[in-house]
Amino acid sequence: SSGINAEWPLRPGGAQEKRDVIIGLPGGIYDGDLTSPEAQEAVKQVLVEFKNRASASGQLASGDVILVGDVVEVKEQVVAGQKYIITINLGVTSNAECSAAAEDGFVSSTVCSNTEDLGQHIIEVVSQPWMETKYIFGEFQDVSGPALASYWN
DSSP states (O other): OOSOOTTOOOOTTSHHHHHHHHHTSTTOEEEOOTTSHHHHHHHHHHHHHHHHHHHHTTOSOTTOEEEEEEEEEEEEEEESEEEEEEEEEEEEEOOHHHHHHOBTTEEETTTOOOGGGEEEEEEEEEEOTTSSSOEEEEEEEEEESSOOHHHHO
């Protein structure tokens, strides 16, 4: 016997192996599961927070809607809670076609062809479901396309 615990959940060569190894490191960042309800809720919370901050900053005009594209990637990190590092295609548009299709101030890039307003951004959020304030919002970083960090900060 090599001394390795037979219960160790490794699957040779697979993404699961990499994830299990990294999860063993406190604070290690690993690929998140985009389909998990927790990750989807984190994305939803980030979008609502972005809308609230953009409105509060006075930069979101009355005809503007938030253009939501694909979530490119979600990374996760175990901190005091679960940290999500979300890479998302996001924008703000005043395009009439997009505004007409919007619901609650959001429009999907699948129904709004105004993609020149779409950029890529990284947003961090920590989920602490046991706390009164369940989500703590962190950094907002512009990666490419129209800058939106000023709407957040």
